[in-house]
Amino acid sequence: MNKAEAPSPAPASKEPRTERGRRTLRKLLDAAATEFGEKGFHEASITGITSRAGTALGTFYTYFDSKDEIFRALVKDLSNSVRVTAGQALAGGELSPLETERRALSAFLRFAREHKEIYRIIDESEFVDPPSHRAHYETTARRILERLQSGAKLGVFRNDLGEEHAWAIMGMNVFLGLRYSIWSEEESVDRIADLANSILRDGIATR
Numbered sequence: 001m002n003k004a005e006a007p008s009p010a011p012a013s014k015e016p017r018t019e020r021g022r023r024t025l026r027k028l029l030d031a032a033a034t035e036f037g038e039k040g041f042h043e044a045s046i047t048g049i050t051s052r053a054g055t056a057l058g059t060f061y062t063y064f065d066s067k068d069e070i071f072r073a074l075v076k077d078l079s080n081s082v083r084v085t086a087g088q089a090l091a092g093g094e095l096s097p098l099e100t101e102r103r104a105l106s107a108f109l110r111f112a113r114e115h116k117e118i119y120r121i122i123d124e125s126e127f128v129d130p131p132s133h134r135a136h137y138e139t140t141a142r143r144i145l146e147r148l149q150s151g152a153k154l155g156v157f158r159n160d161l162g163e164e165h166a167w168a169i170m171g172m173n174v175f176l177g178l179r180y181s182i183w184s185e186e187e188s189v190d191r192i193a194d195l196a197n198s199i200l201r202d203g204i205a206t207r
Contacts, residue, residue: 009025009029009073009074009076009077009080014062014063014064016063024053024055024059024062024063025063027053027054027055028049028050028053028055028059028060028063028064028070029070029073029074029077030053031049031050031051031052031053032044032049032070032071032074033074033078033115033117033118033121034052034117035048035049035052036071036074036117036120036121036124037116037117037118037120037121038117040120040124041067041071041124041128044067045067046060046066046067046070049067049070068128068129071121071125071128071129072129072132074121075121075122075125075129075132075133075136076132076135078115078118078121078122078136079135079136079139079140081111081115082108082111082118082140083139083140083143085107085108085110085111086103086104086107086108086143088107089103089104089106089107090103090104096156097147097148097150097151097154097156097157098151098156098197098200098201100147100151101147101169101196101197101200102193102194102196102197103193104147105173105176105192105193105196105197106189106190106192106193108173108177109176109177109180109181109189109192109193110181110189112177112181112182113181113185113189116181116182119177119178119182122136137170140170141163141166141167141170142166144166144169144170145161145162145163145165145166148161148165148166148169149161169200172196172199173196176192176196180192
């Protein structure tokens with residue numbers, strides 16, 4: 001995943017202006033993901049983050065004022081990373097609406113397997129920084145809704161699909177990720193994505 005494509009999560013006043021600064025910020029965020037993912041917000045520390053990043057303590061304060069601030073930035077960064085990952089999976093040609101959903105879920109499941117800390121961090125953000133937690137899910141649902149609306153315009157999806165449908169699909173995707181990317185990797189990502197796609201295509205009621 002090319003994280004450089006995502007907007008900088010640093011506060012505007014501390015946004016790095018050089019490539020070196022952007023690399024340092026990336027190191028801090030990656031280290032924070034590991035630190036918060038392993039220890040949780042309350043046990044994690046700034047010194048733990050800088051130690052993992054291989055940077056001086058003073059360097060941290062060049063980009064962030066506190067542990068709370070880098071945590072908020074990390075939630076935004078992870079949310080952006082999911083968006084970029086899905087976007088890359090959908091690039092390169094016209095896809096049917098159903099194939100779009102299949103690829104987006106498959107990309108998310110792979111991302112979650114590679115970044116298992118995302119679930120702990122996003123879940124903890126509900127209590128550490130509720131606005132970040134809400135923004136993550138609202139923006140994700142909005143992207144799904146936009147795809148559903150595009151599919152409806154093509155005549156593939158129903159015309160009455162709305163926000164609640166987008167949230168329902170997101171809920172399915174989130175819990176499939178929890179079961180088949182975080183708790184275990186026993187099933188093929190593509191098989192799980194195919195199964196979810198069949199639910200969207202056929203439903204579960206007998207015909």
